Amino acid sequence: MRSYTSNSDAPPAADTAPRMTLRRRTVHALVALAVIFLVAEALCRFGAPRWVAIEAGREQEYRAAIAAAPPGAASAKRALIMGNSLLNEGVNLKSLRMQISDDINLQRVMIEDTRYFDWLYGTKKLLADGARPDLVILVNSPDQFIASTLRGDYTAYRMMRFRDVFAAGRRLSLSNTQMADLALSNLSAALGQRTNVRRRVMLAINPKLREMMPLLTARPEPQIAIADAVEVAxxxxxxxxxxxxxxxxxxxxxxxxxxxKTAPALTDAITEAGQQAGVTVLVPVHPTQLDRDDYADGYHLNAIGAKIFTDHLAEQLRNLAHDKTNPATP
Amino acid sequence: MLFDSPIYFVFLTLVVLVYWQLDTRQKKLFLLAGSYFFYGWWDWRFLGLIALSTIVDFYCAHLIVRSDDAGTRRRWLIVSLALNLGFLGYFKYCGFFVDSLAHLLTGMGVENPNLPLLNILLPPGISFYTFQAVAYIVDVYDRRLKPADSLTDYALFISLFPHLIAGPIQRPDHLLPQVQTPRRFDAEQFHNGVMLIVWGLFRKCVIADNCAMLADGAFSGKFGPPSIVVLAIGAYAFAWQIYGDFSGYSMIARGSANLLGYDFMVNFRQPYLATSLQDFWRRWHISLSTWLRDYLYIRLGGNRGTNIQTNRNLFLTMAIGGLWHGANWTYVVWGALHGIGLMIGRAILPNSDAGPSAASSWLQRYRLFGDTLGDWLKRLAVFHFVCLAWVFFRAANVQSAVEFLSGIAVWHWRPQFAGALILLAMFSLPLFAIDLLNERRQEEYPFEKAEHVWQVPSVAAVFAAIALVAGSGANAFIYFQF
Incomplete structure (x- = not known):
């Protein structure tokens, strides 16, 4: 080892030939690192949306959302429905579209593990990128809607405009380092997708992680007073x-x-907040109306629960579309 | 700026590119400005604190040297120590002592002791730069070191950004001469720096961050109530997490310094291959253990007194060393356990000179990876003692640590533990293998002395591993909080 702990003697002078070799070695190592990073960047930016099913699906949904209004009934409203796995598992999109096709033309954008702030900035980006819906619909559980967190690198990459990164950082009291990392993730696909890449690689190496991960990612119950929840919402x-x-x-x-346990009270709190703010909050199925048997894992609905929820949601959306007192109604 | 964050590498690249274009004086000023920027990036409010401490220590050192009067010299030494240790005491320990006093009074039956509730922000790196400043002023007082002629040199010695936040704690006689002499580009040093950074990132992002996921799960109760399996997952995972985390940090710090033409002392040498606790402390956080030895243990009397005095000095040094880590009784217990372990080690080791017993000669006969079975048994014992002590280091409080340890008598298996144990093996065994290789070849990172043809592919493979399986970036370096 070259280093020492107790003196500052200069290292022995190397002669010129080994120095050149070392310089070449360093250059080769740095070039190798740069090439690996560039390859990773290219794969994440151009490869993932084509070859990775989840990324391809997200890309397709995003493009459809920002494209011109898709074909549908002439009088139908254009709606953008956004959310996370609760939307994915809880809403049978095909069935919902069929049930409301005369009134609403629905375009979905779904990204797992996302909450209020992800969608605040996600909505801004979608609208700025060209999405022109009549209705912007967010599907979030009560705890997700009042949470003050961002998904992180992936949100910065896929759901944020560069200028929103710093606004988000200030609002969420992120450190300078966290803010700068978000900014770099916004610019780099490799940095933005590193958590996703890691998850896939780890599951491929150790499939037993699939059983273990739910233990580690168990959601803590929200610790917020109902009055505060109403105000935040x-x-x-x-x-x-x-x-x-x-x-x-x-x-x-x-x-x-x-x-x-906290869902019923928080659902009521957010409904009350909606009444106070004059913003529509739909609760197609109250948490107290379902049994444990309607859930796949205590959080996401199973097929039976999803059917109940989808049918109720379709009915409420149809009613909403026909509500002539609403300024957004055609 | 965390050393494993992309923004740090943007900063480091810019600093290195500009730095080598400048002349000696410009280099120092640029690096000083860069270091203060780096510190201010954490929290600009504490820039004044480090600047004040630097200026006072610089002038105190000169006032000490200028005087031949023992009383005057002693007075200036006390001024400097009072300022440094006063800042450390106020910012790091004030809340802790007030809190402990309130608990004590409540325990004695005083209702609502009404002590002020202190919520003091801890300046980043204060424990590290304070120890460096104390070493400087004490060495000058002891006439072992000539004080820095220039305030810029001294300020750079204290604030050089690669060691500023979490060490390694640099000795004045090692770093100050480097600051004072022109830095010349050395291809070997630069190359070593790049390698150290890549291998350091591997330790932090691949080993430590993945083990952190398991340790956090076990200590937060996500794996269920304490049992021997949960204890094993938590203690082993944390042992490899903290080792990967801090040794990785130290390698990145040393690598960053090398890119700027500086050499920092080695902070870790395969600590989990130690065959005694004393050996462990010669390999773990070397910059702190040697500091504690030179500026605390020896000054308390070291091993010059009776056996009881030596044991007392050992115990005090380790307990204070524990408290240095953080304002929590868990750290004191952790340090005290190591103190007791060292005392027991002192009592046992001399007896081993009495000649090998039949059992030990049998253990010396068989070899594994080049070492005797006896050595491996010692390593196993030391490693498990260290793991046991880590439980106190990691737990939120002493009570939680005791509850966690009580799981040793409980057997409970869940199918999910299999995934956790496989993950633990996946990320601890590679670091163990790397340590064995480094120990055997006397290298700091694999292939350090190997041919070019081995080095570039190895560094590329390590970088690819970082890109593919780096853990969550949400884990700050553990020692940054100290």
Whole structure:
């Protein structure tokens, strides 16, 4: 080992030939590192959306959302429905589309493990990128809607505009390092997707992780007083409404049921916040209306639960579309 | 700026590129400005604190040297120590002592002791730069070191960014002469720096961050109530997490310094291959253990007194060393356990000179990876003692640590533990193998002395591993909180 602990003697002088070799070695090592990074960047940016099914699906949904209004009934409203795995597992999209096709033309954007702030900035980006829905619909559980976290690198990469990164950082009291990392993740696909890549590689190496991960990712129950939850939700509903209104759209929050002790009270709190803010909050199925048997894992609905929820949601959306008192109704 | 964050590498690249274009004086000023920027990036409010401490120590050292009067010299030494240790005491320990006093009074029956509730922010790196400043002023006082002629040199010695936040704690006689002499580009040193950074990132992002997931799960109760399996997952995972984390950090710090033409002392030498606790402390956090030895243990009397005095000095040094890590009784217990372990080691080791018994000669006969079975048994014993002590280091409080350890008598198996144990093996065994290789070849990282043809592919493979299986970036370096 070259280093020492107790003196500052200069290392012995190397002669010129080994120095050149070392310089070449260093250059080769640095070039190797740069090439690996560039290959990773290219694979994540151009390869993943084509070859990785989940990424391809997200890319397709995003492009469809920002494209011109898809074909549908002439009088149908264009709606953008956004959410996470609760939307994916709890809403049978095909069935919902069929049930409301005369009134609403639905376009979905789904990204797992996302919450309020992910979608606040995600909505801004979607609208700025060209999405022009009449209705902006967010599907979030009560705890997700009042949570003050970001998914992280992936949100920065896929769901944020560069200028929103710093606003988000200030709002969430992120450190300078966290903020800068978000900014770099916004620019680099390799950095933005590193958590996803890692998850896939780890599961491929150790399939038993699939059993273990739910233990580690168990959600802590939200620790918030109901009065505070009402106020936080009211402000967030107003904020989302103003983002949507800037593009002549109307914001709707849909609260899906989850089997959580705090869910009923928080669902009621957010409904109350919606009434106070004048923003529509739909609760197609209250958490108290479902049994444990309607859930796949205590959080996501199973096929039976999803059918109940989808049918109720379709009915409420149809009613909403026919509600002539609503300024956004055609 | 965390050393494993992308922004650190943007910063480091810019600093290195500009730095080598400058002349000696410009280099120092640029590096000083860069180091203060680096510190201010953490929290600009504490820049004044480090600047004040630097200026006072610089002038105190000169006032000590200028005077031949023992009383005057002693006075300036006390001024400097009071300032440094006062800052450390206030920012790091004030809340802890007030809190402990409140608990004590409550325990004695005083209702609502009404002590002020202190919520003091801890300046980043204060424990590290304070120890470095104390070493400087004490060495000057002892006439072992000539004080820095220039405030810029001294300020750079204290604040050089690769060691500023979490060490390695640099000795004045090692780093100050480097600051004072022109830094010349050395291809070997630069190459070594790149390698150290890549291998350090591997230790932190691949080993430590993945083990952290398991340790956090076990200690937070996500694996269920304490049982021997949960204890094993938690203690082993944390042992490899903290080792990968801090040794990785130290390698990145040393590598970053090398890119700037500086050499920092080695901080880790395969600590889990130690055959005694004394050996462990010669291999673990060497910059702290040697600091504690030179500036605390020896000053308390070291091993010059009676056996009881030596044991007392050992115990005190380790307990204070424990408290240095953080304002929590868990660290004191951790240090005290190591102190007791060292005392027991002192009592046992001399007896081993009495000649090998039949059992030990049998253990010396068989060899594994070049070492005797006896050595491996000693390593196993030391490793498990260290793991046991880590439980106190990691737990939120002493009570939680005791509850966690009580799981040793409980057997409970869940199918999910299989995934956790496989994950633990996946990320601890590679570091163990790397340590064996490094120990055998006397290298700091694999293939350090190997041919070019081995080095570039190895560094590329390590970088690819970082890209593919690096753990969550949400884990700050453990020692950054100290």
């Amino acid at each position: 009211r402000q967030r509903l107003l904020e989302m409404q103003s983002v949507a209104a800037a593009y002549n759209a109307r914001f709707i929050l849909i609260i899906p049921p989850i089997a959580d």
